[in-house]
Amino acid sequence: MKQWLKIGLASLLCVGLLTTVAGCGSQPTQSAKEPSKNVLRVASDAAYAPFEWKNDKGEIVGFDIDLIKEVGKEINADIEIVDTPFDGIISSLANKNVDMIISAMTINDKRKQTVDFSNPYFVAVQSIAVKEGSPIKTFAELKDKKVGVQNATTGQDVVEKLMGAKNPKISRFDTTPTALNMLINGDVEAVVADKPVVQYFLKNNPSAKLSLLDDTSFETEEYGIAVQKGNTELQKKVNDALDKMKKNGKIKEISDKYMASK
Ligand code: ARG
DSSP: OHHHHHHHHHHOOOOOOOOTSSTTTTOOOOTTOOOOOOEEEEEEESETTEEEETTTTSSEEEEEHHHHHHHHTTTTEOOOOOOOOOGGHHHHHHHTTEEOOSSSOOOOOOHTTTTEEOOOEEEOEEEEEEEESSOOOGGGGGSOOOEEEEETTTHHHHHHHOTTTTTTTEEESSSHHHHHHHHHSSSSEEEEEEEHOOOOHHHGGGGGGGGEOOOOSOOOOOEEEEEEETTTTHHHHHHHHHHHHHHHHTTHHHHHHHTTTT
């Protein structure tokens, strides 16, 4: 057989066997001493500053991103963030496109039917954004107003509870910044969303002239990291990492870095 043909055949065989046979030709093979790190794919809706957003360079950054990367270090896994629309994020996890969700996601019973959650890592509450000088002062007054929410959020849940899920005065948007921009445009009269996110938006868009209203009727919500239903192994690892990060001050450190109120 001609020499070039032999080489060609040998490398073809190598390609075919590469997964089972180590040391084919000079192909680099994975060294047993350095097993490659486990990669965990984590879905996040990266339009939710300060928890997750895309910076000027297009990198996904924020509180949740620092937090999950730190969890990754603790459990010896590389974290790959997958930008995912919030209204499809639970099904993306249920369909096993990703291993986890970190997306400022409130732990609640409805979601627990489809996914499992870590222990809480953050406490938040809803708030109302209105235009400066708006006559609206309380949540109850939204009942007959045009109200914007982000689709599939707990903000949507509380507004639907107040106004009725079929109420045509509720507008649902893909992202919270879109809802807030619709408020600036005057398309809606109020937006209901997680307080740290409204606070952050107001602080970074002073020319938008929006105000934030608190309301005592809002219940506190706790954010958790979601894993696939029944993945108790990963859930436990994440919980152990979070416990450690609560104790060693890491969560506080990340919170101090991102929260607008400080
Ligand atoms: N905490 C709210 C919820 O769980 C809103 C979360 C929205 N997160 C996001 N990244 N858009 O429904």
